[in-house]
Amino acid sequence: DAGVTQSPTHLIKTRGQQVTLRCSPKSGHDTVSWYQQALGQGPQFIFQYYEEEERQRGNFPDRFSGHQFPNYSSELNVNALLLGDSALYLCASSQIPATGELFFGEGSRLTVL
Amino acid sequence: AQSVTQPDIHITVSEGASLELRCNYSYGATPYLFWYVQSPGQGLQLLLKYFSGDTLVQGIKGFEAEFKRSQSSFNLRKPSVHWSDAAEYFCAVGAPSGGSYIPTFGRGTSLIVHP
Numbered sequence: 001d002a003g004v005t006q007s008p009t010h011l012i013k014t015r016g017q018q019v020t021l022r023c024s025p026k027s028g029h030d031t032v033s034w035y036q037q038a039l040g041q042g043p044q045f046i047f048q049y050y051e052e053e054e055r056q057r058g059n060f061p062d063r064f065s066g067h068q069f070p071n072y073s074s075e076l077n078v079n080a081l082l083l084g085d086s087a088l089y090l091c092a093s094s095q096i097p098a099t100g101e102l103f104f105g106e107g108s109r110l111t112v113l
Numbered sequence: 114a115q116s117v118t119q120p121d122i123h124i125t126v127s128e129g130a131s132l133e134l135r136c137n138y139s140y141g142a143t144p145y146l147f148w149y150v151q152s153p154g155q156g157l158q159l160l161l162k163y164f165s166g167d168t169l170v171q172g173i174k175g176f177e178a179e180f181k182r183s184q185s186s187f188n189l190r191k192p193s194v195h196w197s198d199a200a201e202y203f204c205a206v207g208a209p210s211g212g213s214y215i216p217t218f219g220r221g222t223s224l225i226v227h228p
Contacts, residue, residue, distance in 0.1 A: 004156065031213055042117075042203050042218035043157070056215055090156060096212040100145065100164065104156030 002027060004093050004105035012111045013081050021076040021108045025093030031055075032074040033102065034066060035090040043090055049074050050096060078110075086112045115140045115206050117219035125225040126194050134189040134222050136204030146187040147205040147216055148178055157203065163187065174198070199226040 005024045013019050025032050031050045035043035045058035049068035068074045072093075078085055088109050092102040116139045126132055138144055145164050149157040161172025168180040178189045187204060201223050207216035 033213075033215070040220070042205075042220045045215055045217070048213060048215065050213070055213070056210065058215075092157075094213060100147070100162050100214050101159045102157070102214070102216070104149075104158070106154065106156045 004091055004103050006089075006091050006105035006108050008108055009106070010109045010111075012113060014113050015081055015083060017081050017112075018077065018079045019081060019110060021078075021089050021091075021110075022073065023076070023091030023093075023105060024073045025091075026103045029093035029095045029103065030072050031094045031096055032068060032072065033092045033094070034074070034076045035092065036060070037088040037090055037107070039087070046076070081112045083112050086110060115144075115208075115217045117204050117206050117217055119202075119204055119219035119222050121222045122220075123223045123225060125227060127227045128196050129193050132189075132191045132194045132198070132224070134202050134204075134224070136187045136189065136219060137185050138187060138204070138206040139185065140206050140208075142208065144187075144206050145208050145214065145216075146178075146180060147207070148172065148176070148187075148189050149203045149205060149218075150174075151201040151203065151221075153200070160189070160202075194224075194226055196226050196228060199224055 033048040034046040037043045047057040052068045063079045065077045088107040090107045091105045118137045148160040201221045205216035205218045
């Protein structure tokens, strides 16, 4: 049973560029959440997708957007990259109704130069 | 708004010694509390969770946590630490919303284990 998979694992971008990160949820899960984890910090909630719609959103600007596909996989897009966007981006899957456990991928490490 | 404080950035223990990681939360209602562990280069894994009932919760890998409402705390404990327990530990608080959970995480405590 494959867990949560994310791609790419590492990437380097320059300021002003755009990036797309991808996530495949754990088998049987229908909900995907994205988190940003800056160095030395805990994960910060970006948004959650369920039934191909953004259901909840954290305190992140509109430069951060996402999408969920019919097979439940998801993308996170970040436009006009800033140096401060450098972080580990984590995808977590779960199911509704929720059991309280999030299953995390290993993350995509984004470096913005 | 809910928040979590993990007062210890780093904790160093010897292998075989006992461990307690501190977590204090702020939440307006009955909290749902979680501890996650993150090993280097890995995603987060749930160790245990508290929703209601018995305030002493057992988790995986020999960990337990105790919910103390009067102290707004949910400290993680392990009686004997193994070298493989070296990792980052995150406490989180949340509640169901729209059928799902959106936990708020603390900044984490890094556990260093000496042989």
